[in-house]
Amino acid sequence: MNEPPARAGTPQDGEHAPSVASQLALWQKAGGLLVPLLTTVFAFLVGGLVVLVTTGKNPLTTYRAIFEGSGLNWFLEVGAHELRLPFTETSVPFPWQTNDLESLAALNLQQTLITWVPLVLTGLAVACAFRCGMFNIGGQGQYLVGAIIAVWVGSELPSLPGLLHVLAAIVAGALTGAAWAGIAGFLKAVAGTHEVISTIMLNWIAVWVGVFLFGLGGPLQNDTQPFVPVSNDVLEESKLTVFWGDPFLQGLHVGVFVALGALAVYWMTLNRTTFGFQVRAVGHSPEAARYGGISVARSYFLAMALAGLFAGLAGAIDIVGWQSRLNTSDIRTSSLGFIGIAVALLGRNTAIGIGFSALLFAALVVGTSTRNLDPEIFRPELASNLTLLIQGLVVLFVGADVLILYLLGRGRRARRRAVASPQE
Amino acid sequence: MSVVAALALVAPGCGGDDEPSSAVSPTTSAASSREPGDAQAPIRVGLAIGSGRSDEPSLDLLARQGLERARNELGVGSRVLTSRTSAGYLRNLTALAREDYDLVLAVGRHRSSSLAEVAARFPDDRFAIVDMGQGDLKGSPANVRGLLFREQEAGYLAGYLAGLVTRHESGSRQVIGSVGGRKIPSVDRYIAGFRAGAQAANPEITTLNAYAQQFVDQAPCKEIALDQIARNARVVFQVAGQCGLGVLAAAGEKNVRGIGVDVDQRYVGEQVLTSAVKKADVAVFQTILALQEGSFQGGEDIVFDVASGGVGLGEVAADVPAEIVSQVNRIQAEIAAGTIVGIPETVR
Numbered sequence: 001m002n003e004p005p006a007r008a009g010t011p012q013d014g015e016h017a018p019s020v021a022s023q024l025a026l027w028q029k030a031g032g033l034l035v036p037l038l039t040t041v042f043a044f045l046v047g048g049l050v051v052l053v054t055t056g057k058n059p060l061t062t063y064r065a066i067f068e069g070s071g072l073n074w075f076l077e078v079g080a081h082e083l084r085l086p087f088t089e090t091s092v093p094f095p096w097q098t099n100d101l102e103s104l105a106a107l108n109l110q111q112t113l114i115t116w117v118p119l120v121l122t123g124l125a126v127a128c129a130f131r132c133g134m135f136n137i138g139g140q141g142q143y144l145v146g147a148i149i150a151v152w153v154g155s156e157l158p159s160l161p162g163l164l165h166v167l168a169a170i171v172a173g174a175l176t177g178a179a180w181a182g183i184a185g186f187l188k189a190v191a192g193t194h195e196v197i198s199t200i201m202l203n204w205i206a207v208w209v210g211v212f213l214f215g216l217g218g219p220l221q222n223d224t225q226p227f228v229p230v231s232n233d234v235l236e237e238s239k240l241t242v243f244w245g246d247p248f249l250q251g252l253h254v255g256v257f258v259a260l261g262a263l264a265v266y267w268m269t270l271n272r273t274t275f276g277f278q279v280r281a282v283g284h285s286p287e288a289a290r291y292g293g294i295s296v297a298r299s300y301f302l303a304m305a306l307a308g309l310f311a312g313l314a315g316a317i318d319i320v321g322w323q324s325r326l327n328t329s330d331i332r333t334s335s336l337g338f339i340g341i342a343v344a345l346l347g348r349n350t351a352i353g354i355g356f357s358a359l360l361f362a363a364l365v366v367g368t369s370t371r372n373l374d375p376e377i378f379r380p381e382l383a384s385n386l387t388l389l390i391q392g393l394v395v396l397f398v399g400a401d402v403l404i405l406y407l408l409g410r411g412r413r414a415r416r417r418a419v420a421s422p423q424e
Numbered sequence: 425m426s427v428v429a430a431l432a433l434v435a436p437g438c439g440g441d442d443e444p445s446s447a448v449s450p451t452t453s454a455a456s457s458r459e460p461g462d463a464q465a466p467i468r469v470g471l472a473i474g475s476g477r478s479d480e481p482s483l484d485l486l487a488r489q490g491l492e493r494a495r496n497e498l499g500v501g502s503r504v505l506t507s508r509t510s511a512g513y514l515r516n517l518t519a520l521a522r523e524d525y526d527l528v529l530a531v532g533r534h535r536s537s538s539l540a541e542v543a544a545r546f547p548d549d550r551f552a553i554v555d556m557g558q559g560d561l562k563g564s565p566a567n568v569r570g571l572l573f574r575e576q577e578a579g580y581l582a583g584y585l586a587g588l589v590t591r592h593e594s595g596s597r598q599v600i601g602s603v604g605g606r607k608i609p610s611v612d613r614y615i616a617g618f619r620a621g622a623q624a625a626n627p628e629i630t631t632l633n634a635y636a637q638q639f640v641d642q643a644p645c646k647e648i649a650l651d652q653i654a655r656n657a658r659v660v661f662q663v664a665g666q667c668g669l670g671v672l673a674a675a676g677e678k679n680v681r682g683i684g685v686d687v688d689q690r691y692v693g694e695q696v697l698t699s700a701v702k703k704a705d706v707a708v709f710q711t712i713l714a715l716q717e718g719s720f721q722g723g724e725d726i727v728f729d730v731a732s733g734g735v736g737l738g739e740v741a742a743d744v745p746a747e748i749v750s751q752v753n754r755i756q757a758e759i760a761a762g763t764i765v766g767i768p769e770t771v772r
Contacts, residue, residue: 111515216606227608228533248545249518329534330509369512370505371519
């Protein structure tokens with residue numbers, strides 16, 4: 001269902017002269033960038049129309065407020081500032097204001113980047129399965145089990161020295177996520193169970209296991225606050241270092257580099273390893289892959305497990321990075337795993353695409369919070385709905401890729417016929 | 425990618441400095457610290473709530489109404505921030521504290537850990553939390569005031585009304601029931617008051633009680649309520665939040681009466697006799713009033729009761745005879761005056 005349409009046209013068009021094929025490849029590359037951009041622009045246009053029609057406010061003002069709320073305007077505020085070098089007392093000139101007590105943009109940007117981390121990882125979780133021809137709706141559940149295990153390791157286990165504890169929490173969370181998604185992959189591999197159904201069901205199991213564990217009377221519920229449905233806080237030694245902002249108030253933690261690393265790992269695995277080749281081959285055509293000697297079942301299982309690994313990592317990093325605890329209402333209302341689907345769709349399952357589309361969605365989520373939207377500009381009650389609206393439009397228009405490519409392709413073919421006919 | 429590469433250069437040594445500066449926010453142009461009660465500069469109050477539906481009563485919504493009333497009657501500046509998750513909640517509380525609001529309000533147990541964290545980071549700012557004891561917060565921060573409610577008094581009034589209505593409407597077998605979410609103190613205060621009130625109004629009454637062991641899913645609560653109705657309960661009292669809506673649904677189906685909890689739940693349907701209500705709007709308004717008069721103090725709890733108008737009954741069903749309503753009003757006046765004392769707080 002997610003076969004890139006341009007590629008489907010390749011064999012047919014490739015029969016012409018090689019120059020056409022290379023032209024097409026070039027065009028595909030350009031289209032790969034152009035279409036998501038058009039999609040985004042279109043979604044924002046329609047979103048703006050909705051803002052205009054429903055509230056009568058100027059959509060540009062609203063979008064500007066969202067942009068500023070996301071903290072991305074930080075990069076535009078260039079001035080003469082100083083940056084203290086890590087581990088030293090010396091300061092060097094720096095073009096941006098890094099002190100978040102001085103700059104609200106810096107604070108907002110930290111929040112956007114904190115949100116960017118899980119969106120990248122849940123986006124990868126969806127993309128990874130996509131490349132193997134599967135639709136992983138279970139990013140949310142895999143994210144949750146990762147978070148649940150990370151809370152457990154971080155708060156209940158006796159403290160380990162140095163970085164061991166935080167590493168243990170992250171690794172345990174990621175592996176649990178992998179196992180959780182692996183269930184769906186395994187069922188698909190051996191019994192042909194549709195992964196959409198099984199991952200959705202696994203989402204609910206994860207949610208209610210979490211509510212059971214941390215709800216009132218649950219086995220992992222807070223020891224000191226018996227009437228609050230929340231887990232214990234993770235120990236100090238199982239928290240990631242915060243390198244920008246206030247460590248106690250959701251400053252930016254080093255998990256952003258893990259997310260960057262995950263993007264690189266994803267690219268490497270899919271494009272530069274045998275396993276990645278097998279996964280992509282199965283994604284293109286399971287039958288052809290099987291004929292070529294690739295174990296389709298194994299690819300299904302491993303691709304799903306890798307997807308779960310990314311999502312579980314997201315949950316674990318959120319816990320040890322800034323959340324420190326898990327409460328039952330968050331377990332029920334969190335939707336990061338689902339935004340990951342939109343991230344992967346818009347990013348067209350490529351590493352760079354996911355990096356940027358995660359940034360777009362993180363900026364939307366943070367920028368439309370009521371904290372950042374002036375009631376004069378946009379009614380705060382509607383603010384978070386605007387995120388969902390634009391998100392939905394993006395997903396809808398990503399589906400329209402097919403249409404845009406088809407129309408462009410038709411125009412091209414028509415022109416080619418027009419050029420070719422005089423020679424005949 | 426370049427975005428993050430640039431960030432990689434940003435290193436420790438940012439933030440965590442001395443006093444919070446006047447942050448420039450989209451809404452507030454300047455925010456210098458103001459003294460409460462200062463006539464020239466109106467005090468500013470920030471409220472952080474969840475993003476629930478705005479057409480369904482909730483403590484969040486009542487708190488918001490209280491703040492709106494304070495804005496209209498006391499002329500305070502106000503800002504309401506909503507969020508779906510505790511991540512956003514912490515950000516919102518932080519934003520309000522950073523912008524030097526004179527009082528930052530939070531609502532409910534779910535938000536208590538966020539509030540405790542922010543209150544600890546901004547020791548010079550004042551905070552209050554609705555429906556949570558200050559001592560139950562992590563670290564019992566001295567700049568937080570807990571706004572609690574005497575649930576047993578609201579329960580007592582609801583029970584008294586239920587007792588009278590049952591005597592008026594049913595024959596020889598007079599039974600009422602209550603469905604709790606879990607056996608926790610705030611739930612039991614309601615139920616203990618309810619049972620005491622019913623007994624006081626109608627000594628022959630039998631009271632049933634059971635817990636659903638949760639506050640979310642409506643089915644278990646409905647099941648318990650149907651069981652109580654099968655055992656001739658004519659009035660069922662829900663003390664189980666979302667779950668308890670199942671109790672009211674059961675009452676509607678079986679044509680008996682239900683009693684709502686925390687907020688006025690008459691909107692659910694005609695079967696709702698009344699509701700035992702925590703008036704978060706009154707609590708918020710009075711807290712802001714105290715702040716304006718300079719009597720606000722952190723590090724303690726204020727308990728709102730019938731006397732201060734902080735708890736009571738919601739709208740009473742129109743078909744209840746006027747003399748019963750006036751009898752209940754008399755009881756309410758007696759509780760307020762202090763003539764009825766010793767309402768139990770625990771069940772059994």
